[in-house]
Amino acid sequence: MSGTAATPSAHTFDLRPVGYLIGLLVTCLGATMLVPFAVDLVVGNGQWPVFLQSAVLTMLVGGLAALACASGNTGRLGLQQTFLLTTGVWVALPIFGAIPFVLGPPDATVTDAFFEAMSGLTTTGSTVFSGLDSLPAGVLLWRSMMQWFGGIGIVVVAMVFLPELRIGGMQIFRTEAFDTLGKILPRAAEIASQISWIYVIITFACFLTYIAVGMSGFDAINHALTTVSTGGFSTTDSSFGAFQGAPEYVASVFMLLASLPFVRYVQLIAGQARPIFRDSQIHAYLAIIASFTIVLAVFQMWVDEFAVEPSLREAVFNVTSIISGTGYASVNYQLWGGFAMVAFFVLGLIGGCAGSTSCSVKVFRYQILLSAISVQIRRIHAPHGVFAPRFEDRRVTPEVLSSVMAFFVLFIVSMGVLAVALGLTGLDMVTSLSGAATAIGNVGPGLGPIIGPSGYFGPLNDTAKWLLIAGMLVGRLELMAVYVLFTSAFWKI
Amino acid sequence: MSGTAATPSAHTFDLRPVGYLIGLLVTCLGATMLVPFAVDLVVGNGQWPVFLQSAVLTMLVGGLAALACASGNTGRLGLQQTFLLTTGVWVALPIFGAIPFVLGPPDATVTDAFFEAMSGLTTTGSTVFSGLDSLPAGVLLWRSMMQWFGGIGIVVVAMVFLPELRIGGMQIFRTEAFDTLGKILPRAAEIASQISWIYVIITFACFLTYIAVGMSGFDAINHALTTVSTGGFSTTDSSFGAFQGAPEYVASVFMLLASLPFVRYVQLIAGQARPIFRDSQIHAYLAIIASFTIVLAVFQMWVDEFAVEPSLREAVFNVTSIISGTGYASVNYQLWGGFAMVAFFVLGLIGGCAGSTSCSVKVFRYQILLSAISVQIRRIHAPHGVFAPRFEDRRVTPEVLSSVMAFFVLFIVSMGVLAVALGLTGLDMVTSLSGAATAIGNVGPGLGPIIGPSGYFGPLNDTAKWLLIAGMLVGRLELMAVYVLFTSAFWKI
């Protein structure tokens, strides 16, 4: 602060750049609230003042915060600042995103509103609101928009911030196409602009296809926003149950596209078609989807004597929905029996590909872990042999491996702790376990009588809701990025 | 075989030493069947021919196998032979241990008999038999005896074989008190004899204390055998529900003693009292038991308005029973609500200390994993720092760490695969998940309407039983020791 001698403290603990960037993002979020404002104004449902007030309030606070912190140097974000920025964004944006839910219909409590906004911006898609069909158009659109922002945000974080912060083995993707070895913010901006175009194009393609298979314009835009972000919010309480048939196939395709590594699309556009077809993570992901789909479909035909087409369709749609972390449900698959429930529980713990909008453990980590186990086995056989686990034909360094393993252990332990805590609030075992998994994995629906695919999170008690909010945040930022803030080592210079 | 030139093949794939040792152990098992034979003869219940026939048959087959393989060289067991021996023992002994259940009451099917014997020798303690109270004394005693043999067997395996085979990070215990750097079999024999005395003494003390608190002689001997082995078979369908009060405290103490590292007792007898009191694994284990006990007891007093003493007693007894992997139940703790169910599910996934009769992940692995995660966090903060996870004031080598992590991943993935497979046989989700956990963790009771603490495994279909048999075997031998046999690398020279 003084600035006479060396100024290391100004560099390490200057929170102004963090505040400035968060302030800017909050201001942007406020500006986007003018979209639902305009929609409600056009529809004429009288709810437009809610979004106007929210937009003004949000832009005002965000703008003032940015101004107050504008003197900071954003050119050289340190490690600690980058960590604080990442978590700070996903705490600040939901606070402001929740305002419209409190000011107008559904006139939610602070807990419910923050839950819904966190569920939106983390692309979890668990909802505490029921009677969605009777909510104002602006509110529905705002929920979908938050998911869409959360989706593009997490792709940028996964491609730039997490590799830089060495979180969960994401550093393995550091030398990917984008590594220009520049400063973190210019690189983030560059990638964000490239990815954003792809994101917009896929969303638009999804929207048009939904229209083509018969969805209304409003349903199509909302579901396009929540499909491509693998968010899973819907415009009706029955989720995709209201759109059975062709829309399920469309959704399956776009949920799949949204859960592939976005860097491959950039390469594809640049004329490199090989990478996307030779990506072993994509191969493994498709193989998992295909096997679960076939087994579930055959199970359905055999046990419940369903016809072939609906069996296959419901299987591929719901499997893709859960493994990609979208979380739409077209049927109450709990009625398919215990096998389906276990299968969907396990699918949610697998997740999509790294560098996409999906969450959970992700396919590449399982690939690395299984490769490490096979190395273990070879080492048992030949104790003095030198083997290294491999991923995509490259050696996995011990640092990446232990980072991936630490992620997996943290994921499982966090799930166990969250499940026990949810149990303490009085929930049954299936709800506690699946609630913990669906929150940390950002999937959306849980299992059991309350939060199952045809239920919602509204009836839970407030303590459970706050626990799930914490779970969603922690899961979205790959655990370690949040946990590190709670260690004393982090706050030391 | 020929022996003219170099004879590597004779050394690497000579199955005779394995066959010889398994044959000897089978013969010994047959000889011990003369105990239930004698008991049934004395009691005069007419079932003694069953055990005489079984004993003769078992000793005959075992003896012939040993004779046929006697020409092998057991002095220098290779790595592959040691692996085959370890798994071979736990496959062969249950086959013969099951014979009495088929030949006489309960006149079980082959599946049920093998399930019960595997559940016994792996010290799992899940039972497919009901109406235990009306079974002949010899049958009940035989079940308890198998658990007792399984318990001492696994202590020796955990102290000698697994460290030597580098399974699941157990190599960290290689330099413990016993490492005489000798050949594996002499060392095994030496440790077995030392440990056996301690095991017998603890069992006898347990037996006397059970008598002192009012158990009948027969109940006391059976429960002493299954307490000290953390096996959990009982003589009644109501398990420890039939012995509420003082016996629960006695059982808690001895289940705890049985799940501590046995090497500490050897040191204690040799006059070294410090190690047992300074063992960080024991400290962590006691802390976990204490916290779960207090929370569950308070929960009981608060929610169900139970009195203080029974709340504390039921909490400490059932928590110790599940975390140690014994699996006695004194009440249907599923009635305590969702929190209790999740808590007991999680407890079963923790397990006792390494080098004891208990199974599951075990405390030392969680200690190493958490230490590795804290290293990860420090590395994020200082990317170029050199940190190593620690256990008991020693650095954990990367090899041990990756071995522990591989174990944890295999444990969770195996549980997921087994749960999905159990679901496919038509079981509900809670039964599938808890069944997979209780089998691989060798705990005993599951959760849900069928295999819960007041239920039994009899009503399951045969496919589910065989899946659980595989789970028990794989879990007891720390997964990798069995899985390695299914890799092609293992069978190459």
Ligand SMILES: [K+]
């Ligand atoms: K989702």
Ligand SMILES: [K+]
């Ligand atoms: K047990």
